[in-house]
Amino acid sequence: MEFKLYNTLTRRVEALKPVEEGTVKIYVCGPTVYDYTHIGHGRTYVVYDALKKYLSLRGFNVVHVMNITDIDDKIINRSRSEGRDWREIAEEYTRDYMEALSKLRVTVDHHPRVTDHIEEIIEFIQLLIDKGYAYVAPSGSVYFEVDKYTDYGRLSGRASRELWSQEPEFLGEKKKPYDFVLWRASKPGEPYWESPWGRGRPGWHIECSVMSSRYLGGRFDIHGGGTDLIFPHHENERAQSEAVYGGGWVGIWMHTGLVMVGSDKMSKSLGNIIPLREAYGKWGLALRVWYLSTHYRKPIVYSEESLEQARRFYERFTNTWSLLEKLEREAVDKHYVRDEDLALAGRIIRVHNKFHESLSNDFNTPEMISAANELISIVNKELASRPVYMLVSMARRVFKEFNAVLSLVEEEKTVGEEVEPLVNLIVEVRRELRKMKLYDLADRIRSELLKHGIILQDKGPETTWIKKRTFNSS
Numbered sequence: 001m002e003f004k005l006y007n008t009l010t011r012r013v014e015a016l017k018p019v020e021e022g023t024v025k026i027y028v029c030g031p032t033v034y035d036y037t038h039i040g041h042g043r044t045y046v047v048y049d050a051l052k053k054y055l056s057l058r059g060f061n062v063v064h065v066m067n068i069t070d071i072d073d074k075i076i077n078r079s080r081s082e083g084r085d086w087r088e089i090a091e092e093y094t095r096d097y098m099e100a101l102s103k104l105r106v107t108v109d110h111h112p113r114v115t116d117h118i119e120e121i122i123e124f125i126q127l128l129i130d131k132g133y134a135y136v137a138p139s140g141s142v143y144f145e146v147d148k149y150t151d152y153g154r155l156s157g158r159a160s161r162e163l164w165s166q167e168p169e170f171l172g173e174k175k176k177p178y179d180f181v182l183w184r185a186s187k188p189g190e191p192y193w194e195s196p197w198g199r200g201r202p203g204w205h206i207e208c209s210v211m212s213s214r215y216l217g218g219r220f221d222i223h224g225g226g227t228d229l230i231f232p233h234h235e236n237e238r239a240q241s242e243a244v245y246g247g248g249w250v251g252i253w254m255h256t257g258l259v260m261v262g263s264d265k266m267s268k269s270l271g272n273i274i275p276l277r278e279a280y281g282k283w284g285l286a287l288r289v290w291y292l293s294t295h296y297r298k299p300i301v302y303s304e305e306s307l308e309q310a311r312r313f314y315e316r317f318t319n320t321w322s323l324l325e326k327l328e329r330e331a332v333d334k335h336y337v338r339d340e341d342l343a344l345a346g347r348i349i350r351v352h353n354k355f356h357e358s359l360s361n362d363f364n365t366p367e368m369i370s371a372a373n374e375l376i377s378i379v380n381k382e383l384a385s386r387p388v389y390m391l392v393s394m395a396r397r398v399f400k401e402f403n404a405v406l407s408l409v410e411e412e413k414t415v416g417e418e419v420e421p422l423v424n425l426i427v428e429v430r431r432e433l434r435k436m437k438l439y440d441l442a443d444r445i446r447s448e449l450l451k452h453g454i455i456l457q458d459k460g461p462e463t464t465w466i467k468k469r470t471f472n473s474s
Contacts, residue, residue, distance in 0.1 A: 003058065003360045005222070006297060008230060008253040009155050013362050017251060019219045023061045026052060027212040029225035029233065030066040030111070033093035034074040037100040038273040039287070040259040040266040043300060044226050046291040047256050047365075049106040051222075054359050054405045065110045065215045067208060068094055071201055076190060086191055100276045104288060105407040112211040114202060118193045121202045121210045124244065125182045125195075133243040137173040140185035140198030146178050149239040155253060156231035166232045180236050182206045205236035209244075212237075218245040224254045228265070257299040266302065274302065285408055286311035292365035292406070313369065314408060319455065320376045321409045322466040323384060324396045329420075331389035341388050344378065348391065351375045352398045359405070372402045384464070423454060427463050435461070 002015045018024050028048045031041060045066075052064045070090040079086040101108065114121075125142055128134040133148045146152050146164065153159050164178030181203040186192035192199040212220065225234065234253065241249045258265045261272045279287060290310035294300040351374050358367030379395055403409050426445060433442045446456050449465070457464050 001356055001360050003055070004362055005252050005254055006362050008255050009250075014252060016221065018060070018221050019217070019251065022059075023063065024055050024222065025063045025216040025220035026065070026222045026224060027208070027216055027220060028064070028066045028223075029208055029229055030068050031093075031097050032069040032072045032074055033090050033097060034072065034078045035093060035268055037093075037097050037276045038266065038268075039276050039279045039302070040226075040273065041097075042100065042104060042276045042279075042287060043259050043291045044224070044256045045101060045106045046104055046288050047296045047363075048224050049104075049108075049407075050288075050292060050365065050405050051363055052107070053407065054363070057401060057404050063110075063216065064108050065112065065212065066108045067211045068097070068111055068113045069204070069207060070094065070113045070115050071191060072204065096277070100280075103276075103280045105285070110215050112215060114207045114211070117207075117211055117214065118202065120214060121206055122183075122193075122195050124210045124240075125206060127244055128182065128240060131243060133240070134182055135175065136197050137185075139173055140183075140200060141173065141181055142183035142197055143174055143179040144182055144236065144240050144243075145175060146180070146239065147176060149243055151242070151247075152235065152239050155238055156235045158231060158235070164232075180205060180232065182240070205233055206240060208233070209237050209241040213241065213245070219249065219251075221251045222254050223250040223252075224256070227255045227257055230255060254296075256296045257294070260299045260301045262301070283307050283311060284314070286314040288406060288408065289313050289317075289369070293369055295366055296363055313373070316376050317372065317402075317406070317408055319466055320379050321399060321403065324379060324392065324399055326466060327379075327383060327387040327392045328389075328396055331387045331392045341386075341391060344382055344391055345394060347378060348375070348394050348398060351378070352401070355398070355401060365405075368402070368405065372406070375399060375402070423449070423465060427456065427465055430456070431461070431463055434458075434463075 004013045004015050006012070007014045016024065026048065028044065031037065048064065048066075052062045055062050071086070075086050075089050079089045082089070098111075125134060128144065129136065129142065132145075134142055134144050136142050153164065158164060161176075161178060166178060166180055167174075183195060183197060183200050183206075184203055185198055185200045190201075192201055212223070223234070223237075238249060238253075260266065261270075264270055264272060266273055276287075283290070286307060287310070290307050291300070293306070293310060293313075351371050354371040354374070355368055358364040358371060375395060375398060379399075383392055383395060426449065430442050430445045433439075433445070449456060455466050457466070
């Protein structure tokens with residue numbers, strides 16, 4: 001089954017064709033660390049993490065790079081307003097970012113920082129000057145001459161030069177208003193590095209061109225980020241990188257939709273952000289479900305109702321995982337399968353096919369979650385009452401594939417076999433208490449077991465139990 005993604009550059013869904021067979025290289029624009037991570041950032045991080053995990057499940061060796069911009073005007077401005085060193089600002093919010101990734105179970109292979117790659121950035125800019133794509137202004141700043149790159153504007157769809165203008169504060173020394181800065185001459189009191197053009201620091205766009213190519217090579221497979229980065233950031237990245245490496249620098253340009261609050265983008269400038277650490281404290285890993293419940297290319301609107309729905313799915317998923325673990329140990333009829341069991345096996349296979357079809361066709365995670373709900377229903381409505389070993393084993397293997405992408409369950413957190421006899425004994429005692437109509441005592445046992453993560457499910461006179469999995473909101 002081909003894996004396909006929507007390519008922002010070509011405006012169509014295309015098959016992924018890795019530069020190196022068996023390996024997929026992904027670069028995602030990471031944070032500028034001048035403030036706390038908010039839930040808008042979290043969506044981008046989770047989508048690309050889930051993409052990486054699915055491609056790994058498909059057998060690819062995935063290399064996932066996400067940079068950290070640790071020098072920028074916003075960092076400098078915050079250091080001035082708070083009277084703190086800019087490095088202290090960058091380090092504080094880098095820690096917050098890394099903690100956010102850990103909470104959301106996002107894994108990244110490389111986290112290059114701009115300040116660790118200044119020499120390589122200077123070399124890249126000099127190469128652009130030597131090739132005739134960049135020029136040095138009297139101030140010592142260096143600009144990319146956009147008119148020299150004839151394909152500019154195609155990624156963003158901005159065909160008119162009137163739509164290219166950027167960085168107006170430097171207009172006076174630029175050849176054209178749409179030329180963009182590669183090296184910014186430092187002002188008094190600002191941090192700087194020495195360069196052939198004088199003291200200064202890198203422009204925003206050049207950082208990602210250098211670090212992506214440093215870790216993934218002059219050609220790589222997927223470049224990602226939010227839709228708000230298409231122009232000017234990704235347009236400029238593409239121009240300066242293809243000026244050095246030639247056309248086809250990136251195979252697929254992939255962009256995630258924004259998190260909205262009502263009709264507005266969630267952003268620090270609008271003052272409507274929700275820090276991720278606060279949201280995680282309330283919703284935990286249900287945030288991963290929420291992010292993936294809307295197609296990655298569409299905006300997602302923040303609401304308590306949608307997050308509550310995501311929490312309910314999270315609980316159903318993790319509880320069903322526990323139930324499958326228990327059913328696999330208790331499964332019967334290991335060698336005898338009825339016709340209706342074969343029909344049910346066909347349903348599980350169709351769910352498995354839907355899982356791969358949805359994710360292979362432009363990474364349709366809402367369809368994946370729909371398929372997961374189908375499997376949850378099969379387990380709870382069909383297998384719980386007749387745990388045939390073949391079916392339970394099939395369902396558990398498919399469930400593990402869902403979890404490989406969703407990352408909602410850590411498999412080692414299970415009720416050990418040595419605990420099960422004790423829980424079974426308590427459940428049996430409670431069953432007898434219910435027969436004696438001592439419901440207060442029976443309810444107390446239910447409540448006490450729930451405190452320890454054991455959920456009792458009464459069906460008439462019979463009672464079953466599963467281990468509840470909870471998120472750590474610390």
